Amino acid sequence: MYEDSWYAFVPDHVNKRSIAAPQPSGHRRRESLLQQPNGTKQFEAEPLPELFEDVETNNDPPEPTLTRRAKSYSDFYHVVRAQLSRDATAARKKRRRHKDRIAEALVLAKPEDSVDRREPYRFRTTGDELLEASQHEYLLYGQQLEVTERHLGSLIGAANGALDLLTSLGDSFRAVELQTTTFQAQCDDLVAEEKRLQVLADEVGTDLHYYAYLDGVTRRLNAPGASRLVDHENFGEILTNLDACINFMAVHPTYRDAESYLARYQALLTKALHLVEIGLTNHLNRVSAEIGKQITSTTSDAARHALAYGRYQDMILEADGLIANVQRVIGYCYDSAGHAKNTRNFDSCSDTATNLFAVYLDIRDRDVRPITQKDVDVFKKESADMNAETASRNFIKQCYERCFNESALFEKLFAIDPQYSTDSKSAYVAVKAQQKQLVTSVNIAPIAATLQPVLQGSELQTVCNLLGWVTNEYLIFESDDEETRFAINCHKLTARLLFEHLWPLTDVSFEAEVTKSITKAVIAPESLKIVPSNNDASSSNAHPIAKRSLELLAMYDQAMPKERSQKSSPVVYKIVTETISALQRAEAKLKTNKAAIPEPDPDLFMIKNLLILKNGLLALEIGDVRSQPAAMQHFGEIWETLSPQNWMGMVRGILGGSLSLGLWSSGAQANGGTTGKVSQAKSVSAVEQDASERLDELLRQSIYSFTQRWGTLLTSAASSKTGGSNLAAIEKDLDEKLKAAFGGQPEVLGKLKEAIHINAQAQKEAKDQKK
Structure with a gap:
C-alpha cells in the first residue's frame, strides 16, 4: 500500500532520526506518512479549525417544557395536514442536502489550489485518484449505456431482417392466393352444399317426427286406462303435440298422405278433449256429492258459505294435474279476459270449453241452490213486511258478494275472468248462453228476475x-x-x-x-x-x-x-x-x-x-x-227564444199578412214586411227536436193569439167615443187576468203587457195608413 517513491517528496532535514538498528529480516510495517519528521525544525502545519461544540458545563436538569395536548377529533384534519406539510419540507431539505453533497463531490479543485507547491506530484496523483473514485459510478453507468446501445442496434438489425422476411412471405402468400382463387371458390361451394344438405336432413328428420308421432299417441289414447291420463300434467304434452301436428299437416297439404294424417290427428285431438271433459265432470261430481250433502244439512249461513266457497275450492284444486289440463284447453281458445284467440283448432277447443262451462255451472247451481233459494225467500218476506226499497238494497248487496265469490272460484278453476263482450266467439257469450239460477258476474238476470215482481207492484x-x-x-x-x-x-x-x-x-x-x-x-x-x-x-x-x-x-x-x-x-x-x-x-x-x-x-x-x-x-x-x-x-231565456228581436216590425208584418207563425221559431230574425225561415240545424236528436219545436210552436200561437186579441180590444176602446172608460175597464180586466195567472212574476207580466201594447200600436198605425 505504501510505496518508497512517496518518500521522495519529503525534504531531508538536518536532524534526521538516527538510523535504527538493523531489523530482523521478515515483514516489517513501513513507517506511516502521517508521522511527523524528527528534528529541531519541525513541519509547520496549519491548525485545525476550532470545533464549535456546546460544552455542557451545567449539570442541572433540563428546563421543564409544557407538553401540548392532543387536538380534538374535529381538528384531526388540520393536524394531519400540518404533519404532512412538515414531512414534505423535511424531505425537500434532505434531497437538497444530498444534491449539495453530490455537487461538492463533482467539483474538481485546481491542482494549484489544493496541492502544496512544494509537493506538486504527490497531490496531483491523489486528486486524480479521488476524481476517478468519485466518478466510478458514472463511468459504470456510461459503460452500461454503451452495452445497451450496442444491444439495441443488434435488435434493430434483427427487426429489419424479420420485416424483410415477412414482406417476402406476404408477397409469396399473395402470389399463392392469386393462383388458388378457383380452388378456394370450389371449396366454398362444397361447404355451402354441405350446410344445405345438413339443413335438409334436419328438416326431413323434423318432418318425419310429425309422421312418426301418430302411432305412439294412438296407442296411448286408445289404451284401456286412457281416462286416467288426464289426471297427470303429462297429458298436456299430448294436447300440445297434437295441436302442433295438426298445424303442420294443415300448413303442408302437398306432403305425402297429409290429408289422411290431418284427419287422424284431428280425431285424436277430439278424443283427448273428450277425455278432459269426462275427467272434469267426474271430478266435479265427486266433490259435489260430498259438499252438496253438507250444505243441505247445515243451517248456519257462515258454515254454508265456508263449505260453498272455501272447502269447495280446496277440494277442486286438489286435482292439480286435471285442473292444469283443463286450463290448457281453455288457454288454446281464450285469453285471460275471455277474448277469442285466432287459432287453427279454435272450433274444437271452444266447443269443449263451452261444454266444460256448462258442466261446471250445472253442478255449481245444484250445489248452491239452497243458499240462493234462502236469499230469495228472505227478500220476498222483507219486501212484504218491510219497505220494498230496503229489501231490494239488501238483496242486491248479497248478490254482488256472491257474484264476486263465484267469479274468484271460476277464475281459479279455468284461469280466465270473462269480461263483457259482444263477440259471439268470446267466453262471455259462451258462459252467458248457459243461463242458470246461479248468480255470477256474467249471469245477472236472476237479480232482475227477482226484483221485477216487487218493483212493478211498488x-x-x-x-x-x-x-x-x-x-x-x-x-x-x-x-x-x-x-x-x-x-x-x-x-x-x-x-x-x-x-x-x-x-x-x-x-x-x-x-x-x-x-x-x-x-x-x-x-x-x-x-x-x-x-x-x-x-x-x-x-x-x-x-x-x-x-x-x-x-x-x-x-x-x-x-x-x-x-x-x-x-x-x-x-x-x-x-x-x-x-x-x-x-x-x-x-x-x-x-x-x-x-x-x-x-x-x-x-x-x-x-x-x-x-x-x-x-x-x-x-x-x-x-x-x-x-x-x-x-x-228561466222566463227571460224562454222569452228571448220565443220572441222576435223586433216586435213592432213583426206585428206590422203579421197585420200586413206577409208573416206566418213559423217566424216565431228559435233564432228567427224578423223585420217589417219580411218572411223568415225556421232553422234546420238540429243539435239534438230528431225525437227531442220535434217535441221541443211542438212546444215552442204552441207557445208562439198562444202568445200571438192572446196579444192580438187584447191589442184589438185596447185599440177599439181607445177609438170609441167612450174610449176613456172602456179602456180603463179593459186594462183593469187584463191586469186581473194576468195577475191571477202570473201573480208575483213581474217579468212575465211586463213582457205580455209590452207585447199587447206593441200589437195595439201596430194596429193603430195600420188604420192610420189606410185612412
Missing part, C-alpha cells in the same frame, strides 16, 4: 229511489282508495244490471204512469180555473196534468244519469208530448164551454201551463234537478 218513487241509490253507491267512485277489486267488480255488475234490466224496467214503469196520469186523465171543469198563485211557487196554480208532468220529469232525472235523462229520451219525449196533448184537450174544452165558463182565457191558460212545462225542462238542465221549484227563473 210506487214509481220507490223504483226511482232504488235506481238512484244503486247509481250513487256503485257507479261513482268518490276516491281512488275505493277502487278495490270488489268495487270494480260491483261497478261492472251495476252498469250491466242497469243497462240490461233496471233501466228498461223503469222506462216501462214511467210509460205506464204517463198513460195512467196524463194520457187517460180525466179533465174536470173545476181544474180549468186559474186561481191566484203563491209568490214562492210559480207552478202552484198550474193544471194538475202540468204538475204531474213536472213531477215525472223530476223523478226520471233523479233515477237516471245525465247522459240518459236528456230530452232525447223516449220517456221524456212521451211525457212532453202527452202533456201537450192533454193541455190541448183542456183548451178545446175551454173554448167549447166558453159561455158556461167565462174564465179563464183559453190562450192565457195555454200560455200559463206551457210556460211552466218549458220552465221545468230548463230548470232540470237536462239532468240537474232543483231542490225547490224556482219561480220562473
Whole structure:
C-alpha cells in the first residue's frame, strides 16, 4: 500500500532520526506518512479549525417544557395536514442536502489550489485518484449505456431482417392466393352444399317426427286406462303435440298422405278433449256429492258459505294435474279476459270449453241452490213486511258478494275472468248462453228476475229511489282508495244490471204512469180555473196534468244519469208530448164551454201551463234537478227564444199578412214586411227536436193569439167615443187576468203587457195608413 517513491517528496532535514538498528529480516510495517519528521525544525502545519461544540458545563436538569395536548377529533384534519406539510419540507431539505453533497463531490479543485507547491506530484496523483473514485459510478453507468446501445442496434438489425422476411412471405402468400382463387371458390361451394344438405336432413328428420308421432299417441289414447291420463300434467304434452301436428299437416297439404294424417290427428285431438271433459265432470261430481250433502244439512249461513266457497275450492284444486289440463284447453281458445284467440283448432277447443262451462255451472247451481233459494225467500218476506226499497238494497248487496265469490272460484278453476263482450266467439257469450239460477258476474238476470215482481207492484218513487241509490253507491267512485277489486267488480255488475234490466224496467214503469196520469186523465171543469198563485211557487196554480208532468220529469232525472235523462229520451219525449196533448184537450174544452165558463182565457191558460212545462225542462238542465221549484227563473231565456228581436216590425208584418207563425221559431230574425225561415240545424236528436219545436210552436200561437186579441180590444176602446172608460175597464180586466195567472212574476207580466201594447200600436198605425 505504501510505496518508497512517496518518500521522495519529503525534504531531508538536518536532524534526521538516527538510523535504527538493523531489523530482523521478515515483514516489517513501513513507517506511516502521517508521522511527523524528527528534528529541531519541525513541519509547520496549519491548525485545525476550532470545533464549535456546546460544552455542557451545567449539570442541572433540563428546563421543564409544557407538553401540548392532543387536538380534538374535529381538528384531526388540520393536524394531519400540518404533519404532512412538515414531512414534505423535511424531505425537500434532505434531497437538497444530498444534491449539495453530490455537487461538492463533482467539483474538481485546481491542482494549484489544493496541492502544496512544494509537493506538486504527490497531490496531483491523489486528486486524480479521488476524481476517478468519485466518478466510478458514472463511468459504470456510461459503460452500461454503451452495452445497451450496442444491444439495441443488434435488435434493430434483427427487426429489419424479420420485416424483410415477412414482406417476402406476404408477397409469396399473395402470389399463392392469386393462383388458388378457383380452388378456394370450389371449396366454398362444397361447404355451402354441405350446410344445405345438413339443413335438409334436419328438416326431413323434423318432418318425419310429425309422421312418426301418430302411432305412439294412438296407442296411448286408445289404451284401456286412457281416462286416467288426464289426471297427470303429462297429458298436456299430448294436447300440445297434437295441436302442433295438426298445424303442420294443415300448413303442408302437398306432403305425402297429409290429408289422411290431418284427419287422424284431428280425431285424436277430439278424443283427448273428450277425455278432459269426462275427467272434469267426474271430478266435479265427486266433490259435489260430498259438499252438496253438507250444505243441505247445515243451517248456519257462515258454515254454508265456508263449505260453498272455501272447502269447495280446496277440494277442486286438489286435482292439480286435471285442473292444469283443463286450463290448457281453455288457454288454446281464450285469453285471460275471455277474448277469442285466432287459432287453427279454435272450433274444437271452444266447443269443449263451452261444454266444460256448462258442466261446471250445472253442478255449481245444484250445489248452491239452497243458499240462493234462502236469499230469495228472505227478500220476498222483507219486501212484504218491510219497505220494498230496503229489501231490494239488501238483496242486491248479497248478490254482488256472491257474484264476486263465484267469479274468484271460476277464475281459479279455468284461469280466465270473462269480461263483457259482444263477440259471439268470446267466453262471455259462451258462459252467458248457459243461463242458470246461479248468480255470477256474467249471469245477472236472476237479480232482475227477482226484483221485477216487487218493483212493478211498488210506487214509481220507490223504483226511482232504488235506481238512484244503486247509481250513487256503485257507479261513482268518490276516491281512488275505493277502487278495490270488489268495487270494480260491483261497478261492472251495476252498469250491466242497469243497462240490461233496471233501466228498461223503469222506462216501462214511467210509460205506464204517463198513460195512467196524463194520457187517460180525466179533465174536470173545476181544474180549468186559474186561481191566484203563491209568490214562492210559480207552478202552484198550474193544471194538475202540468204538475204531474213536472213531477215525472223530476223523478226520471233523479233515477237516471245525465247522459240518459236528456230530452232525447223516449220517456221524456212521451211525457212532453202527452202533456201537450192533454193541455190541448183542456183548451178545446175551454173554448167549447166558453159561455158556461167565462174564465179563464183559453190562450192565457195555454200560455200559463206551457210556460211552466218549458220552465221545468230548463230548470232540470237536462239532468240537474232543483231542490225547490224556482219561480220562473228561466222566463227571460224562454222569452228571448220565443220572441222576435223586433216586435213592432213583426206585428206590422203579421197585420200586413206577409208573416206566418213559423217566424216565431228559435233564432228567427224578423223585420217589417219580411218572411223568415225556421232553422234546420238540429243539435239534438230528431225525437227531442220535434217535441221541443211542438212546444215552442204552441207557445208562439198562444202568445200571438192572446196579444192580438187584447191589442184589438185596447185599440177599439181607445177609438170609441167612450174610449176613456172602456179602456180603463179593459186594462183593469187584463191586469186581473194576468195577475191571477202570473201573480208575483213581474217579468212575465211586463213582457205580455209590452207585447199587447206593441200589437195595439201596430194596429193603430195600420188604420192610420189606410185612412
